[in-house]
Amino acid sequence: MVYQNKTITAITTPLGSGGVGVIRISGEDSLCILQKIFSKKPDQKLLPDFVPNMATHGWILDEVGLIDEVIAIYFKAPNSYTGEDVVEISCHGGINIVKNILNLTLNHGATMAERGEFTKRAFLNGKMDLSQAEAVLDVIHAKTDKFAKVSAHNLSGTLSTYINTLRHEIMELLAKITAAIDFPDDVAEPSYEFLEEKITTAINKIDKALSGAKSSNLMRQGLKIALIGQTNVGKSSLFNKLLNSQRAIVTSIAGTTRDVIQESLDIAGIPVTLMDTAGLRELCAQSESDYIEAIGIDFSRKCLEDADLVLFMYDLKKGIDKEDEEIIKEIGDKPHIKIGSKADLIEDLPQDVLCISTKTDTGIDELKKQIETMIINQNKIEDNEFSTNIRQQECLENAKIALNHALLGTQREELQDLISIDVKSALLNLNEITGEVMTDEILTHIFDQFCIGK
Numbered sequence: 001m002v003y004q005n006k007t008i009t010a011i012t013t014p015l016g017s018g019g020v021g022v023i024r025i026s027g028e029d030s031l032c033i034l035q036k037i038f039s040k041k042p043d044q045k046l047l048p049d050f051v052p053n054m055a056t057h058g059w060i061l062d063e064v065g066l067i068d069e070v071i072a073i074y075f076k077a078p079n080s081y082t083g084e085d086v087v088e089i090s091c092h093g094g095i096n097i098v099k100n101i102l103n104l105t106l107n108h109g110a111t112m113a114e115r116g117e118f119t120k121r122a123f124l125n126g127k128m129d130l131s132q133a134e135a136v137l138d139v140i141h142a143k144t145d146k147f148a149k150v151s152a153h154n155l156s157g158t159l160s161t162y163i164n165t166l167r168h169e170i171m172e173l174l175a176k177i178t179a180a181i182d183f184p185d186d187v188a189e190p191s192y193e194f195l196e197e198k199i200t201t202a203i204n205k206i207d208k209a210l211s212g213a214k215s216s217n218l219m220r221q222g223l224k225i226a227l228i229g230q231t232n233v234g235k236s237s238l239f240n241k242l243l244n245s246q247r248a249i250v251t252s253i254a255g256t257t258r259d260v261i262q263e264s265l266d267i268a269g270i271p272v273t274l275m276d277t278a279g280l281r282e283l284c285a286q287s288e289s290d291y292i293e294a295i296g297i298d299f300s301r302k303c304l305e306d307a308d309l310v311l312f313m314y315d316l317k318k319g320i321d322k323e324d325e326e327i328i329k330e331i332g333d334k335p336h337i338k339i340g341s342k343a344d345l346i347e348d349l350p351q352d353v354l355c356i357s358t359k360t361d362t363g364i365d366e367l368k369k370q371i372e373t374m375i376i377n378q379n380k381i382e383d384n385e386f387s388t389n390i391r392q393q394e395c396l397e398n399a400k401i402a403l404n405h406a407l408l409g410t411q412r413e414e415l416q417d418l419i420s421i422d423v424k425s426a427l428l429n430l431n432e433i434t435g436e437v438m439t440d441e442i443l444t445h446i447f448d449q450f451c452i453g454k
């Protein structure tokens, strides 16, 4: 059944100058609105026949004159993104052009779409389930190539298919238990061994879906790496090297970096924020410049606290001195890599530390490898078929709790009537993942994360 509602409109492409801008209209008045503003010719009103799914070239006109040359496509319900009649107008990507066309559609009866409303309608009209709708958000916002690819799998229904198969297996089990309860004279109770086997299988399947939870959360949230060390050890030089760009100022003056400079990197599919910080040193804050640097040093300490991984640097030529010892104490048991810098300036490199030079590139590849290995090992990242979000993970965890309870009941050979209550509860939790059971509150929470036009 198609979800009946007012006709909505929005700009679906980012606002800015670009090759193309797209305005999408969805609802039963879509075609009618297009016909009011479209013409095959720029100098006289001439309406074409809009054939569904075919691109039609023409012009958008308002009562005064020409707005732009466009391509319009009419998607007839239910064969559209939202499942309703949809019109997409591709115009030249100038901010004023897209805004003018949007305003025209509003003037002709469309209502401004809310955040995620196109995708919400697609879900409500059965064009996609809830986990697929959530995947739309992930595909759009993925910060790394790997996560974009994993999310595209969910968009295609990988998670939904897996959950649906599991749901059907649990439904069958439930049907067997309830048949025996409802018709005790005709249907035999399933054996407890049978129940135990089926429930254990279901729990294992939930564990498999949950196995990618940690890495998917990391791929969404990312993690922070801080470069920490005394002044002049070469933090900014390494920062620039890892980014492959001259992002931070490098000079031989101690105390060059004041503010925290941060940039994004993709390491093993995880979006990483790399932070270059002011060198840590004791200051008596006498001059104005000292005062500014002292603030920078406070920022460095905050970065050290926030970081998931610390790259601690010291100057190989000077060796580890008292101040370095203090910094090492501050790092404590936080995950870190100890790096000796300016390896090009000394002859005998120590074996117990990673020696690098940003001048000769000594040790840089090895450092990149160590960072990647630490991230992967510490976060126990494995390649997984499934990407899940926090909401889906909560549903899976709750389903697992209910099934574990059912398993306990089975092992204790409790009344099957009681066991069925837990099995049913697990099923309800799984239903929430794909959106079989849905409250307005959950829907609002999910689609509020979208932007307008999606």
Ligand SMILES: Nc1nc2c(ncn2[C@@H]2O[C@H](COP(=O)(O)OP(=O)(O)OP(=O)(O)O)[C@@H](O)[C@H]2O)c(=O)[nH]1
Pocket: 230, 231, 232, 233, 234, 235, 236, 237, 238, 249, 250, 251, 252, 253, 254, 255, 256, 257, 258, 277, 278, 279, 280, 341, 342, 343, 344, 345, 356, 357, 358, 359, 360
């Ligand atoms: N020979 C040599 N010099 C280096 C190397 N790395 C950095 N330097 C020099 O060391 C000086 C300080 O480098 P920076 O990268 O600014 O050091 P920093 O740790 O960011 O310094 P602050 O911002 O003051 O804390 C500059 O003159 C760099 O050219 C290196 O690998 N070899």
Ligand SMILES: [Mg+2]
Pocket: 235, 236, 237, 248, 249, 256, 257, 276, 277, 278, 279
């Ligand atoms: Mg610096």
